[in-house]
Amino acid sequence: MDSKRTRGHGINTIQINQAREIHAQTVRARDPRAQPRPVLHAPAINAPAPNRHICNNPNNPACAHCSAVIIPAPKATLPLEDTPSISIEDWTITTRKKPILNSKELDEWDRTLGGLTMPEMIFGNSFVKIENKKHDWCLEFNALDALKAVKVEDSGIRVSYANKWIKSKQAQQKSSELAESSLQIGQHYDWTYTTKYKGTIKSGTHNFTQDNSTALPLDKLSRPDPILFYDDMILFEDELADNGISVVNVKIRVMNERALLLSRFFLRVDGVLFRVYDTRVYVEFDENRVLREYKEHEADYKYVLSKNSGRHSRDPKAILRDSNWVAQQLPLVKRECEVLQF
Amino acid sequence: MELDRCLERLYAGELLPEATIRALCFKLKEKLVRESNVVHISTPVTVVGDIHGQFHDLLEIFHIGGAAPDTNYLFLGDYVDRGLYSVETWTLLMVLKLRWPSRIQLLRGNHESRQITQSYGFYTECVNKYGGSSDVWRQFTDVFDYLALCCVVDDELFCVHGGLSPNVQTVDQIRVIDRFREIPHDGAMADLVWSDPEETGGQDARDGRTTGLESSSPHFQVSPRGAGYTFGRSVVEKFLQLNGMSKIYRAHQLCNEGYQVYFGGLVTTVWSAPNYCYRCGNKASILELYDKDNGYFNVFEEAPENKLLHHASTSGQITNNNAFLNEFFDERGGDVFSDEYQAASASRRHVEYFL
Structure with a gap:
């Protein structure tokens, strides 16, 4: 209503930025320890591999000599967008991390995903994007699409004490202690939020071709090449009313020649089972080649617990929270691999 | 050790020695055993939801809402697990309760249980902080068995950790529960700390993905997990009418804004763990009740120390x-x-x- 008044308060974002910039420059100039800025010059002939990546986000810590890790700023500051990003040749990798959905957004999602009761924490505005600008191709990992892949039907999985529970309720119903409550399950959806999500192809006509004989080049990936860009985020998480955990986590690391993304669905239903569904996306920048490997692991809860016998005997359940350890114990149920060559 | 001396150390973020913990637990059990399952208190009181070991946010709550005992507090449970400081959080609350028993009310949440704390971090934390032994954890979880289940404010506001149960029509039925035990998987005691409200309005507008005829029931429903209930509007209306009450305040569910209103205000969730698990970015709130009709949700964000x-x-x-x-x-x-x-x-x- 009174626009003048509302505009009078607060400081413009750009002013803050400028002030910050000026302040930073002043501090830098006065710092006795400061070294003279390196003079730009043509690289020597046998200089180490030139830095060819571009840091796209000015909010992030300066990529000092481009061996520094570019990591998202400590906290997103509104209304500034904090979308850390890095470009190498034709490839651009962008991430965004935001708080969980608010109730208005939740209502909208509820309508879109009808029939599914939402998981407890949805980081619905977070994503990881791998783009190839030249071929207009984009692969994105986000919570909405991951949840769309959750089945809105009975998963058949029940918590460990479900049988006992239902029986005791039936007994009570007979003795008419529980007159009006129904023992029907109200809504049928996969409450474990099991998702076979492999990312969403947002744009581009290029598609993956299946080739299960291809494997990820582990030798190249286990080299300690400097990580230029790293991010790690959760897309959604639910603690299954304290019967375990269901979580989709996406990690990405970008090196000078390649990038690896791991999107992991991790499920633990206490006393019942474990599932780890991994999607790995591997990008070889120079070859313009993308590999996508999808693996399903699953096993009985007791089987995994027995793998841990002997060690950690004082707190045997602590290790069951570590998805890496669990993934190593679980047998592989299914593996698929796809290749995309531009 | 004197209680005030304990408080000093706890406010400074220090742990208490094991012997002191043992004595505190013993004293507190003595005190709690005399409390009824249903505690009756009067306004003004500040209602606090889940804290989950976020000790610095608990201190923040005392900054925002006023220090004990100047402000009366009602805690709705879930003091431990997930956060990094469950031991500090719970010890502080125990000492406060002992020091000012009529100013601090502690209800039981579903995490105040042996089984749950073994899976969600409290057990591990106790073992790590107390020299690799689980004795302290055993002491703490024994105290949990003595916590009250619900609280009635001004005879009109029903406060509980989770929600209602099909086994409970009247508050008197809660009074007769034998609560001095581990939280069972089923029955009234389990439902009070576990169940969730399920809003049914708007489901009609959903597209073809709606499944089953039962999905818009305003009654109790079994969760698809195969155990546990959700409760609808008519259950709430009936309970309130039968007991002559006006509102239900509960905790148990994370909400981004710090509180969440259901059924047009009949049920409200209070959530008091900001930036839950140090990564959700959510707000938290405490509910300041001035009298039975007037209250204020004091919304806050995480304590800067957390970062x-x-x-x-x-x-x-x-x-x-x-x-x-x-x-x-x-x-x-x-x-x-x-x-x-x-x-x-x-x-x-x-x-x-x-x-």
Whole structure:
């Protein structure tokens, strides 16, 4: 209503930025320890591999000599967008991390995903994007699409004490202690939020071709090449009313020649089972080649617990929270691999 | 050790010796055993929801809502698990309850249980903080068995951790529960700490993905997990009418805004763990009740110390409380916008050569 008044308060974002910039420059100039800025010059002939990546986000810590890790700023500051990003040749990798959905957004999602009761924490505005600008191709990992892949039907999985529970309720119903409550399950959806999500192809006509004989080049990936860009985020998480955990986590690391993304669905239903569904996306920048490997692991809860016998005997359940350890114990149920060559 | 001396140490973030813990637990059990399952109190009172071991946010609550005993507090449970400071949080609440028993009310949440705390961190924390032995955890969880189940404020406001149960029509039925035990998987006691409201309005508008005829029931429904209930509007209306009450306040479910209103205000969730698990970015709130009709949701965000705590904990340097507080208040780190600050905080971040 009174626009003048509302505009009078607060400081413009750009002013803050400028002030910050000026302040930073002043501090830098006065710092006795400061070294003279390196003079730009043509690289020597046998200089180490030139830095060819571009840091796209000015909010992030300066990529000092481009061996520094570019990591998202400590906290997103509104209304500034904090979308850390890095470009190498034709490839651009962008991430965004935001708080969980608010109730208005939740209502909208509820309508879109009808029939599914939402998981407890949805980081619905977070994503990881791998783009190839030249071929207009984009692969994105986000919570909405991951949840769309959750089945809105009975998963058949029940918590460990479900049988006992239902029986005791039936007994009570007979003795008419529980007159009006129904023992029907109200809504049928996969409450474990099991998702076979492999990312969403947002744009581009290029598609993956299946080739299960291809494997990820582990030798190249286990080299300690400097990580230029790293991010790690959760897309959604639910603690299954304290019967375990269901979580989709996406990690990405970008090196000078390649990038690896791991999107992991991790499920633990206490006393019942474990599932780890991994999607790995591997990008070889120079070859313009993308590999996508999808693996399903699953096993009985007791089987995994027995793998841990002997060690950690004082707190045997602590290790069951570590998805890496669990993934190593679980047998592989299914593996698929796809290749995309531009 | 004197209670005031305990409080001093706890407010400074220190742990109490094991012998003191044992004595405190014993004393508190003595006190709680005399409380009824249903505690009756009067306004003014400040209602606090889940805390989950976020000790610095608990201190923040005392800053915002007023220190004990100047403000009366009703805690709705879930003091432990998930956060990094469950031991400190619970010890502080125990001492406060002992020091001012009529000013502090502690209800039981579903995490105040042996089974749950073994899976969600409290057990591990006790073992780590008390020399590899689970004795302290055993002491603590024994006290949990004595906590009251619900609270009635001004005879009109029903406060509970989870929600209603089909086994409970009247508050008197809660009074006769034998509560001095581990939380069972079923029955009234389980439902009071576990069940969730399920809003049914708007489901008609859903597209073809709606399944089953039962999905818009305003009654009790079994969760698809195969155990546990959700409760609808008519259940709430009936319960309130039968007991001559006007509202239900509960905790148990995370909400981004710090509180969430159901059924046009008949049921409200109060959530008091900001930036839950140090990563959700949500707000939290405490509900200040002035009288039975007037209240205010005091919404707050995470305590600034948490950021440093979190960094310290991920880089495994969590040894000395003062060290990172000094670091936090260090003048040189004053400009959070500076490159140095950002670079320092970036270098503290975790980078992993995952495969």
